[in-house]
Amino acid sequence: MLTTWAVMPTCLPLVVRRCHTCGSERFRASGRFRVNAHHKLIDAWLLVLCTGCGQTAKLTLLERANVRSVPPGLLDRLHDNDLALTAELLQDPAVLRRNRVALDWRGAWRLDTGGSDHLGRAVIDVSVRFGARVPVRPVRLIAEGCGLSRAEVERLVTEGKVISAVRLESRLSGDFAFTRLR
Secondary structure (H helix, E strand, O other), rough: OEEEEEEEEEOOOEEEEEOOOOOEEEEEEEEEEEEEEEEEEEEEEEEOOOOOOOOOOEEEEEEEEEHHHHHHHHHHHHHHOOHHHHHHHHOOOOHHHOOOOOEEOOEEEEEOOOOOOOOOOOOEEEEEEEEEOEEHHHHHHHHHHHOOOOHHHHHHHHHEEEEEEOOOOOEEEEOEEEEEEO
């Protein structure tokens, strides 16, 4: 029987970027946008706040874009400071690359296993689904979901009792499946 686990975000991740004022390396998304128009051109930024001193920094979303090239729905969401749009843009690899930032997901996600009825079975087939692009080691998820230590899960992997088509030691942020044998 296939069991489905879900990795779900619980809050917005922190933005890893150095603060010019206090030297802190973490910013939190404020959920607010700044939009500036210059005749037919538009700029848009996501505002982030330093966790150390509260200084505001901007992550560039649009730069000198023609107003007609911006979808009206996106423009409305920017003006309304849509929190769902903040979450979408923080997970956009192009935005992260453009602003040379990374995300810190520590404490911003949880694993939902759907209960503990799978723990007593001899063979467990699990499909892990990600609700957001959270980079996490599958060994950690398996340990947390099965109530084992990471060292024990690594031992089970080397013994061939945990099988998967993906490398379980490296970080993943996409869906995968594994089988655990007793």
